Amino acid sequence: MVGRADDPQFGEITSSMGPGIVDANADVLVKASWHYIDTPTLNHSKVRFTLPAGWTLVKGDPDVCTQTGNTVTCPRGTIRPGDVIAQAVELKTDGDLGGATVESDLLFAEGPENPGRSQVQPAPDVGTTVIAAGSGEPNKVGKCVGGNGGSVSTDPGAGNSETTATVPETDELCTPISITERVRLNATETCIPNYACVLDVVTTDSALFPAADPIKLKIVFRGQGINNLPLLFVSNTRQIQVPECTDDEVAAPDPCFSDKRTRQQSVTWFVNWTGADPGWTG
Numbered sequence: 001m002v003g004r005a006d007d008p009q010f011g012e013i014t015s016s017m018g019p020g021i022v023d024a025n026a027d028v029l030v031k032a033s034w035h036y037i038d039t040p041t042l043n044h045s046k047v048r049f050t051l052p053a054g055w056t057l058v059k060g061d062p063d064v065c066t067q068t069g070n071t072v073t074c075p076r077g078t079i080r081p082g083d084v085i086a087q088a089v090e091l092k093t094d095g096d097l098g099g100a101t102v103e104s105d106l107l108f109a110e111g112p113e114n115p116g117r118s119q120v121q122p123a124p125d126v127g128t129t130v131i132a133a134g135s136g137e138p139n140k141v142g143k144c145v146g147g148n149g150g151s152v153s154t155d156p157g158a159g160n161s162e163t164t165a166t167v168p169e170t171d172e173l174c175t176p177i178s179i180t181e182r183v184r185l186n187a188t189e190t191c192i193p194n195y196a197c198v199l200d201v202v203t204t205d206s207a208l209f210p211a212a213d214p215i216k217l218k219i220v221f222r223g224q225g226i227n228n229l230p231l232l233f234v235s236n237t238r239q240i241q242v243p244e245c246t247d248d249e250v251a252a253p254d255p256c257f258s259d260k261r262t263r264q265q266s267v268t269w270f271v272n273w274t275g276a277d278p279g280w281t282g
Contacts, residue, residue: 008042008108010121011035015104017126018176020205022142023133024095027058029144029176032104032123033086042079042108047087048072050103054094061088061173079108090144090173093130101127142178152177159183160223161200166216168209177206177215190281192232192239199226199282206275214251216258217271219280226282227262231269235277242280245272 015032022028030049036042049072057067065074065087074087085106093100104123131137138158145152145167153164161181180203184190191197199221209215219231231242233255245256251272259270271280 008036008040008121009038011037013121013123015123015126017102017128018205018207019128019142019144019178020176021129021131021140021178021180022093022144023137024093024097024130026093026133026142027144027174028091028093028128029088029172029174030091030102030104030126031086031088032106033084034106034121034123035084036079036081039081041081045076045079045085045106045108047074047076047085048105048107049074049089049091050105051091052094052096052100052102054096055100056092056094058090058092059173060090065089088173097130097132099127099129101125139181140179142176144174144176146174147172149175152179154179154181159200160221161202162220163202163204164218165204165206166218167206168213168215170207170209172207175207177204179204184281190234190279192234192241195232197232197281199223199229202280204273204278204280206278208275211251211254211272211274214254214272214274217269217273217280219269219271220266221269221282222266224265227267229267229282231257231260231271232281233277234279234281237277242269242271248272 012035017030051070057072065072103125106121138155141154143152149167149169151166154162156162163179167175184201187196190201233240233242245258246252248258251274255273257269257271261268
């Protein structure tokens with residue numbers, strides 16, 4: 001599409017999709033927004049999402065959306081100068097595995113007095129990777145937990161770690177969250193300087209929550225001689241030994257552990273976490 005100098009002008013345009021990995025036949029959250037900074041009023045606006053074949057609409061926010069084929073359309077009425085048009089949709093994936101992309105567009109009309117001007121404003125395409133649920137990927141899980149909250153877990157007994165994330169209630173349609181567990185490559189990978197790490201690398205990724213109402217993680221590591229190892233939190237911005245919580249219900253500091261339980265060949269950590277900066281090991 002070739003634009004003209006007098007096409008309607010927009011400021012910030014954003015789009016997102018989560019989680020970054022998602023179980024087949026589970027839900028994802030797609031969000032897009034457009035800030036209109038021009039002066040003419042735009043009419044008959046609607047947000048259009050183009051989905052992978054087989055995906056279906058669960059609900060929209062605002063809940064004005066309908067689906068025809070692989071297109072979800074959300075009417076939004078008149079756009080005035082300074083308006084921000086924000087639309088979210090919860091979508092259900094199908095059984096096709098691999099990369100999947102959703103396109104987001106804002107459509108509008110100015111009327112017959114402005115023929116030839118652009119009437120479509122795209123947002124950046126967003127994507128995720130659909131994985132086999134359960135036994136197909138026992139050390140990976142990705143879902144969008146409903147607004148009432150809930151739990152997401154990797155398969156117990158698979159590998160040397162297992163993780164459960166308990167997600168609080170939210171005003172959003174759902175909360176994207178994913179967990180990946182893997183064997184580390186060497187003692188310094190995803191570790192802290194002057195430490196030699198031996199445990200799996202557990203990566204968690206989620207939307208943010210307040211420290212007073214955090215995500216609660218239960219992380220189990222299995223192995224011999226690991227009971228005295230600290231829990232390490234490693235990301236691009238922080239590398240810390242996770243401290244004990246000052247309040248067992250609050251992520252203060254963030255992250256912190258509210259309890260630690262040891263057995264002969266395993267250790268279980270109970271962690272309060274707001275969702276920022278994923279990465280756990282020891």
